[in-house]
Amino acid sequence: MSMSAEEILINCEKQFSFIKKDIDVLIEYIIELISQCEQIDNSGFYKKEIEKLLEQLKREKTDLAKNTYERELSSDTHIAIETYHEIQRFAERKRETIAEFKTQVYSFKKDVLIKEQENILKAFNKDIFKDLNSLKNELIAKYKNDQDKIYIKKMFETNQHKLINKTSDQIYSLIMEDLKELKASNQVIAKEIIGDSIQLYKEDLDVIKAIKDSANKLSLLKESKNFQKDIKQYFLSSSKLAEQEAIRKDNVIKIVKAIREVGYIVKEENIRKLEEKNMILIHGEKLTGETADFVVKLDGSFVYNWEGFEGREHDSDAQAFIKKLKEFNLHSSDEFNKQYREPKYIAKNRQNINSKKNKNSSK
Known part of the structure; x- marks a missing residue:
């Protein structure tokens, strides 16, 4: 016979620890962004706004603990389908909230990066360079990010025939505007978002594989007019898929x-x-x-x-x-x-x- x-299986411990990890990593990212603001933002505007997000996110973390770990299911009986759906609705609301926070944070990051370029431009002494090569090296030394250093080096090499007849002011302004445009582009922001997702789930290749399609879609949205909406949708879909795959495993x-x-x-x-x-x-x-x-x-x-x-x-x-x-x-x-x-x-x-x-x- x-x-x-x-x-229906429900792995509460795994599900909510996954959401908690997402919040914890975002909190670390915000703290790092606040530190970056302190170095570049004299007005303190960005710092204040990001600090507000940080406090709200900490409250979300407290709410998650209160409504999950402090509300354990009995191990003596089967769960009711209604209870399962209630738990999933709660998790869905948390994912939605975290996705909204992430979208705002990356939007601030974009503004901070632009502000960073402007500050570097103001602080740079354009009178000290003797030739294009010394200007290139001086500019490269101003950046910590390896990708920025590579980009500046490549730009000088590619456009040397154009730059050679320009003044130091013209060269520097051209490079700064180019870097501002690059750093604020959808392509670069999407690349960072996808890279951060992979870093978040790096311990599990199956989870990274689960979000691959969502990541590919985001990377192709270079000319999107609703990029913030696209970012939020990526955060929602990737976090849910990653969570489902990790829980199933x-x-x-x-x-x-x-x-x-x-x-x-x-x-x-x-x-x-x-x-x-x-x-x-x-x-x-x-x-x-x-x-x-x-x-x-x-x-x-x-x-x-x-x-x-x-x-x-x-x-x-x-x-x-x-x-x-x-x-x-x-x-x-x-x-x-x-x-x-x-x-x-x-x-x-x-x-x-x-x-x-x-x-x-x-x-």
Whole structure:
């Protein structure tokens, strides 16, 4: 006999720690930006505005802790679907808020970079240079960022025939305006945003892979007239995809551990990802022949199927498995779409699967 069921898994600990990490990294970024403002902004305008964002973000962090870690789910029962949706709505609101904060921060960063160029221009002594090469070296020395240094060097080399007949004022103004335009361009801001995302998720290549399409779309929006809106959409989509992939990966580890602990053998080759359907398949077997199969989806749901049992003996294995998941702090909903099937159906279904396998292996 076979028993199949579908449930929703919720990994609260992983989900909210992921959002918390996003907030923590953004707080670090803002603190660094405030430090940059102190060096370039005499009026203190940018610093004050960014400090307001920092205080608001800290309040969001406190609210996250209050509404998640201090509101633990019971590990004794299945979660209600309503509770699952409530948690997801809360997470969605937090992602939306963080995306809005990030959009504002990068908008300020753009203004700060422009202001930085203006300050460098004011502080530079244009009378000390003797030739183009000394001006180039003097300019390069004013910048900490390696990309800026490379850009200035390349600009001098590419435009030497044009610059040679210009005055120092003209050369310097030309380079400064060029750098201001470059630093404020959508292309450069998008590159920094994507780079920061990769840095945030660098410990998990699967997560970086999950946000690849969103990153590619953002990098192509060089001429976008709604770039702030595009940035926010990137933050929303990339953070959700990254969170889903990280949680699913954690869920898969816990599912494999749980099924092994209730007596099933799970080989590494029997854990595989179907890229085209974006789902992970897990197959486990008992020495006595019974099998358990799992499909773990990106949306948090998973399907399990138990085969090869007499009567409804698989129910006790399923219950032991769910109990193990709870021990690993992984909660699940009540089963839905639950079905029991007779051995005839299983034999026919297995025959179809085997014939497909044989067909694929002969290609």
